[in-house]
Amino acid sequence: MAHRIAVAGATGQVGREIIKTLAEREFPAADVSALASGRAVGGSISFGERNLSVGAVERHDWASTDLVFLAPGTTGPVTLARKAVAAGCVVIDVTGMSDPDAPVVVPEVNPGALAANPRIVASPVAGAILLSLVLHPLQALGGLVRIVATSLQPVSGAGKDAMDELFSQTRGVFVNDTATPEQFTKPIAFNLIPHVGGFGEGGLTDEEEAIAEDTSRLLGGVAVAATCVRVPVFIGQSLSVHASFDRPIDEAEAREAIRGAPGLTLLDRRDDGGYVTPLETVGEDPVFVSRLRVDPTGPNGIALWCAGDNLRKGGALNAVQIAEELARRGALRG
Incomplete structure (x- = not known):
């Protein structure tokens, strides 16, 4: 099953690495939206052999997305996470700011924390x-x-x-x-x-x-x-x-x-x-x-x-591995 993906904060260091990692690991993506704010909107980011046009996070239709990555640098992550969840998305938060009650997950350490199919999952700080x-x-x-x-x-x-x-x-x-x-x-x-x-x-x-x-x-x-x-x-x-x-x-x-x-x-x-x-x-x-x-x-x-x-295991890779585990458990719509 392929999933519709959005990466907020896509033009930052970790955001770019998430998009790169999704392509490298061939995550089943029906569509990938690169999102940012301000002057970054309108640029482009490589996703495998094609380029993604960077859209405005403020105007994104969350109902058209199944899974959202919140990368560091995302504008208003708390509000954005709530909007995305209300629209039916699962959110993987790499900012550490959106929900203090979200399970903190490293898939090699505590994959069982995903058993309840949480709507927001936190990828911890690199250290x-x-x-x-x-x-x-x-x-x-x-x-x-x-x-x-x-x-x-x-x-x-x-x-x-x-x-x-x-x-x-x-x-x-x-x-x-x-x-x-x-x-x-x-x-x-x-x-x-x-x-x-x-x-x-x-x-x-x-x-x-x-x-x-x-x-x-x-x-x-x-x-x-x-x-x-x-x-x-x-x-x-x-x-x-x-x-x-x-x-x-x-x-x-x-x-x-x-x-x-x-x-x-x-x-x-x-x-x-x-x-x-x-x-x-x-x-x-x-x-x-x-x-x-x-x-x-x-x-x-x-x-x-x-x-x-x-930027890899300390950021993007861990977030993508969380997404892979959620997909394996059937926790993502598509």
Whole structure:
């Protein structure tokens, strides 16, 4: 059965990647509408071997659509999601803004959350996708007690203008231009900024709260402490992770669990270059795991490094996999 698809926020980084991923994975689409607002309307986006004309999201007929992806940058996602659901659509929200009660889903981790055929499904933030994918197979070995993670986040997570700022500031360093921050609070070229999202009352940022909340929901309520750092990398998110379990887990069984888990690739040799870096994940579907070791500083601890393309599995691919699972369950009209 083929389905009528719309992608709102289609001209953003993740929106374009969703359209690309739908074509690559040959999702059964009877029609695909690329939607945006403002000056982006009227442009075109590649969908396989053809181009899609970008339509105005405000004028779209939701009754003519079965499935809607809300990509980051979507204007008014809460209102739009309500309109789409009222017209009979299923909404996959990649913005994290439309419905706080929607199930948060990573198909390799909790596909059962789709059993009730929800009308709105949330694809979590990239850091939570990576964390849950990596720790889910280890959770089967011993109950997770606590996760402490540092998320190193590329500028693509803040959009094209942020990527342009990194490029221009990097070039400016070599010609003695003064770096004037516009997209970030401080210069990003050759720098690290421990600030992603707005600060809340307790000192956590929005992104840190989102990673902690989404990961906890995905992994059954485990306590998560996250620190987010913006790094001078264009694409590719990495996390340094320390996890505690309710029983000892040795390194060999942890490695075996990760090797057998869907969506993961273990790349971990204890020699020069025997680990993955963000650059190597660009355009790749798996989340890569390296530097796996026992953490001797606390009881039952495992430490590891993981990295993945934040626009692929950390964004578009996870959303499309949710759509594939919904289609398999017969939850989409067509």
